Amino acid sequence: MARRSAPEVNAGSMADIAFLLLIFFLVTTTIETDSGISRKLPEWQPEEQDPPIIKERNIFQVLVNANNQLLVEDEEMEIEELRQAAVEFLDNGGGTGDEACDFCQGAGDPDSSVNPTKAIISLVNNRGTEYGTYIAVQNELVAAYNQLRDREAQRLFGTSFTEMQARYDDSRTSEGAKETLKERIEVIKDMIPQKLSEAEPTS
């Protein structure tokens, strides 16, 4: 018999197979970037140490009980008001002389903080507090710090603090730009340090 050419393979079903695989990967894909609130834990200290003496006016006490209710500076408060209260406390600027705060815009209340560098927010929660509430409180307090830092960054450098941080973390930013960004971030962080102290939960 004469030579027959090999029959061509029918590729019509290739699309079906590819579709099948495509749908599989479409379904399994989760494009997730984890994001969250970053914190730094204090170092472990084996012995009980005497707490440093801090003036009562420089402490902003936040208590959360097992029913997820807030007690801020001995007054009951809703979570919606927490951010504003924290900003007012940090931005009070009631100090004089060495402790004076030259950029604060607060009321200068003699019972509230003297300077953002001295102000400490103390957070105490109960063992029965729900994690969701705890995160909400943390979020509001971080937001209060960010709000002030943004304001100062805007005043000094014409850009917001959160944006500077985002650009600093961005790998596309050049090394030289990172240097100046880092310097500026440090300046803001020195002006308004995040002093958030967490005590052992009460039971």
Add this chain to the structure above:
Amino acid sequence: MSKFKKKKSEGQPAISTASLPDIVFMLLFFFMVVTVMRQNTLMVENKLPFADQTEKLDKKDLVMYIYAGKPSPRYQERFGREARIQLNDKFASVDEVQSFIFSERETKREELVPYLTTALKVDEETNMGLVSDIKQELRKAEALKINYTTKEGEALQNMQ
């Protein structure tokens, strides 16, 4: 003249689908490259709380994950409904956290160890007691950089 007339009467030619597989393959390769398979199978309920003041966790290889929450329905018979910790693929008790951190550190290059972050993926209904126990263990293990993994959204939604 008759030649042209004949062609017109044939009607519209079918659209060629010969390039369809190419297009589909292109999409397929895209998704194959992008897909990250889940490292751990979740054995606990994990409804993360919302927050909007978040930072991104970039380097995935430098993150250690600790899950906590109520056991999923199919494990509830064996492990009860009390919130528990999950490390890798199994339930763990609080004192196993330290050894978990140490064994994770072993697998990383030495110069990267200071950059290791612990991501806490905790269900929003968990009590803080368990979370602070984990935090105490992390402090003892000197894994001080932590990140409370959250979903993007108004934090006030957590209170409802």
